[in-house]
Amino acid sequence: MRSLSNILFAWLGMIDFIVPLIFAVAAGNKGFCNRYCGRGQLFTVLGKKAKCSRNKQAPKWISSKIFRYGFLAFFLTMFGNMVFQTWLVGSGAASLKEAIKLLWTFRVPWGWAYTGGFVADWIAQFSFGFYSLMLTSTIIGIVVMVLYKPRTWCTFCPMGTMTQGICQMKKTDTAS
Ligand code: SF4
DSSP states (O other): OTGGGOGGGGGGHHHHHHHHHHHHHHHSSOHIIIIIOHHHHHHHIIIIISOOSOOOOOOGGGGSHHHHHHHHHHHHHHHHHHHHHHHHHHHTSSOOOOEEEETTTEEEEOGGGOOOSSSOHHHHHHHHHHHHHHHHHHHHHHHHHHHSOTTTHHHHOHHHHHHHHHHHHHHHHHHO
16 A cells, blocks of 8 residues: 555656647647546546536636736746756755645655655655645645636646647647
């Protein structure tokens, strides 16, 4: 059971990070969002089937360009910071921090999920950082799912914003 909950499984989350971009770049569509994204499906199941959503219209600013791109910029900054922390640990300039940070602020000790020693510390550091990012975004997604429509998170999801931007660029390229 302990091995199944190992923090290193956070690396699998990179699939959800890379595959939507591959779909957008290669096929010019949001096929991943529409068919395969586990998080999108989770919000549909919880919100629609389990009726955990109030199903109310979200405020307009949530889907505004400025908010979506602002949130994307914030998310990418946090991602960059996480990669930097990983690099610091890899280069020996910092030591491994076995903690999950919720909402980029609250430290949640999670040492029980990592027994240590069998991978390099930077690999574990990336896992803790990436898990923090995924857990935080899932919690935000659940909150907006409950308050508004089931897939409100998808209107400002950084991956959705990036793939949409790529698809639009590809359409413009094809049209010109
Ligand atoms: S917008 Fe984000 S959460 Fe929604 S389906 Fe696409 S990748 Fe998944």
